[in-house]
Amino acid sequence: MTDYRRLRVALLGAGAVGSQVAALLLKHGDELADRAGATLELAGIAVRNIDAPRDADLPRELFTTDADTLIVGADIVIELMGGIEPARANILQAINSGADIVTANKALLATHGPELFDAADQVGASVYYEAAAAGAIPIIRPLRDSLAGDRVQRIMGIVNGTTNYILDRMDTEGAEFLDVLADAQALGFAEADPTADVEGYDAAQKAAILASLAFHTTVPLDAVYREGITKIDKAMMDAARHAGYVIKLLAVCERLIAADGGAEAISVRVYPALVPRDHPLASVHGANNAVFVQAEAAGDLMFYGAGAGGVQTASAVLGDVVSAARRHIAGGVGVGESTRANLPVMPIGHVVTRYQITLEVADQPGVLATVAGILSDGRVSIATLEQTVSGEEAAVARLVIGTHKAKEQDLSETVDRLADSGVVERVVSVLRVEGD
DSSP states (O other): OOOOEEEEEEEEOOSHHHHHHHHHHHHTHHHHHHHHTEEEEEEEEEOSOTTSOOSSOOOGGGEESOHHHHHTTOSEEEEOOOSSTTHHHHHHHHHHTTOEEEEOOHHHHHHHHHHHHHHHHHHTOOEEOTHHHHTTSOOHHIIIIITTTSOEEEEEEEOOHHHHHHHHHHHHHOOOHHHHHHHHHHHTSSOSSOHHHHTSHHHHHHHHHHHHHHHTSOOOGGGSEEOOSTTOOHHHHHHHHHTTEEEEEEEEEEEEEOTTSOOEEEEEEEEEEEEETTSGGGGOOTTEEEEEEEETTTEEEEEEEEOOOHHHHHHHHHHHHHHHHHHHHHOSOOOOOOOTTOOOBOOGGGOEEEEEEEEEEEOSTTHHHHHHHHHHHTTOOEEEEEEEEEOSTTOEEEEEEEEOSEEHHHHHHHHHHHHTSSSEEEEEEEEEEOOO
């Protein structure tokens, strides 16, 4: 084996991902050294409970509950604890100690990313986070490096494996949401408390990270519009399939250019959307993730793969570790984050897209004319309309209305007027159409 310079690696956290990172570091140390140009010595693993069960058989002597001591003297610190604190404090301590950081902590980056990047810039360190946005999919480096000379116009991503698994089974099997959620929990795809996944919080954190990179702009998490999938039911799935769509929880990040040639802005949002079945994202099945990027010069790019899993995510973490080691050997300052574009993040009301509106109305003369009039008055144009009737004595008609492109604010106000019109008994759903 070549006599390489030795770099000390401190690992914080030994959960599903951390355990696999440690095991792979120990198993493939020689190969990683050849790729990095340095011997990567796993100096220790900081955990809350040394005796907790692990996903990998690791030497007990590596474990410690003293993260502070482990961090001091480390060249590379891998943070896989999750959460905000003490992860934030540990990372700042590591940066101030001269270490480079590798993290998969999307919640921390989405809320405190600018603070961590600024701290790293001050000392010439780097923060690597390929595993924070889409598991094993390499998307951070392409956005930060490969497309740095291009202008990204739009990103559409399936970035949460749990919700994609649920929606995919609802689509392909006709299953109900709660039944599939229970299966996902039994299989380990969903947590006992699935709120972060099914309500879109996890995807919103990843959307903030991707948009910040793509548009060179700091995107606060509270600027990301968010809806979850808990209201999606079998009837909505059936209607989508009949119309040639599939429902996916999408993270959408795009440039907004004013019609009058005014200043650029961006939109960052997460919601369940109708995707045409011939779009590449429609064929993403199971717990997989995919990110579809549209760039001015490069055109359409698709990144697809496992969005979660201990071994899969560990792959992305170790790629960052090798990059950090190479930087240590080569010397020089770290790779900074570019946020100088400083584009404003616009509220959801400024978005323009197509919609599918499903209404329940009384099956009687004049109703269609009233509905059409309200839509027209609200600057919402009908592209398609399908009516089905159920019931006998008190017949109820279900209207599925596809619109041309409309402004979200106009559409929202129009739907409110429909709900209050007296002819609409219930607004069943409003779904946006993306990718057509």
